Amino acid sequence: MNPCDSHSPTASNGLTAQSTGREVRQAARSGRLSGHTSGLAREQVQANLAILPASLAGDFLRFCQRNPKPCPLLAVSEPGQYLLDELGEDLDIRSDVPRYRVWQHGELVAEPTDLREFWRDDLVTFALGCSFSFEHGLLAAGIALRHVQQGRNVAMYRTNIATRSAGPFHGPMVVSMRPMKAADAIRAVQITARVPEVHGAPIHLGDPALIGIGNLARPDYGDAVEVLPDELPVFWACGVTPQSAIATARPAFCITHAPGHMLVTDRLNRHLGLG
Structure with a gap:
């Protein structure tokens, strides 16, 4: 597993600690943001991602339940669902993360900024809590x-x-x-x-x-x-733990976020007791 792309957010993308979750997602969707999200939209809950075929979703759900410290579940989608309204307005999981990782048989094969060419109708998205x-x-x-x-x-x-x-x-x-x-x-x-x-x-x-x-x-x-x-x-x-588990399991196909490149939701940190 290669180290993640560690580009820092720059002034040119217009994002700050005061940005909203939707602003960060729109920047990722438009290509203005491809770097990490640390320090951005500090009021919003950020999430790790694991996207797996439905045939593996049950096992992965149990893995998260058995390891709640590194894998705290925030949301689980239906198969093929990519608009996750429960996490944010106009949130498209295929485009709204700055950088993804695509895996085949445990090997990293791509680090795209958009998942449309990789998307399948059997994919289940797991959103996990993030230390950011x-x-x-x-x-x-x-x-x-x-x-x-x-x-x-x-x-x-x-x-x-x-x-x-x-x-x-x-x-x-x-x-x-x-x-x-x-x-x-x-x-x-x-x-x-x-x-x-x-x-x-x-x-x-x-x-x-x-x-x-x-x-x-x-x-x-x-x-x-x-x-x-x-x-x-x-x-x-850390929510990168599932990437380690996925690399060990070597599924034929799966997707994660690139470490540090999180999904920024509309949920507020103060609702978690972090006001």
Whole structure:
């Protein structure tokens, strides 16, 4: 699995932290936005995607239910449904994500910005909670997030923590990391514990080797950020975990978002308790 495209949002696309979910989706649909969505539309809930043939949807649903920390379910579509009104007005799952990944037999074969040529009537879309949503609560509490300050994608790592399998789906948990001072880390635990819909509290603080991460400077996905001497690396379960499970299951065909390139919905973070 190659690292994701980590282009930062630029002023030329007209998007900011105050943009609406629909504005971000329209920018993706028109091709103005093909980079990551970290720091954009901070009021809106962002979602990870897994799009699978209906024949595998039952097993994947059980995988999500058995692994709610990395795979918190926000919505599941009917087969072939691509207009997801429950997540947003005029939301077309085929075009409204900045970048997708298309997989065949576990191999990455394309990273398109539009899915129309790949769409099938048997595809079921799973929308999963994303840590970019809880970042709204952290920023509102005055907790600095270095990747947001630097306009980078969050750093993500494969761990040695096994997920609970369901059918062909299994594999290691993926985590996202944010460096914080100890007092901020304690506050971050308190804030994110209230929102299991977007991964909840961290799964680990401190020594990355204890969860199988050898080098913080070399994330498996996203962009590395410095951890200063007076900071702790804080790790949350990450919605890229399903991509790891899908790569292990090697389905004949499936689609995910590119890491960090999220579906921005019309749902509001404050409705999750992140006001």
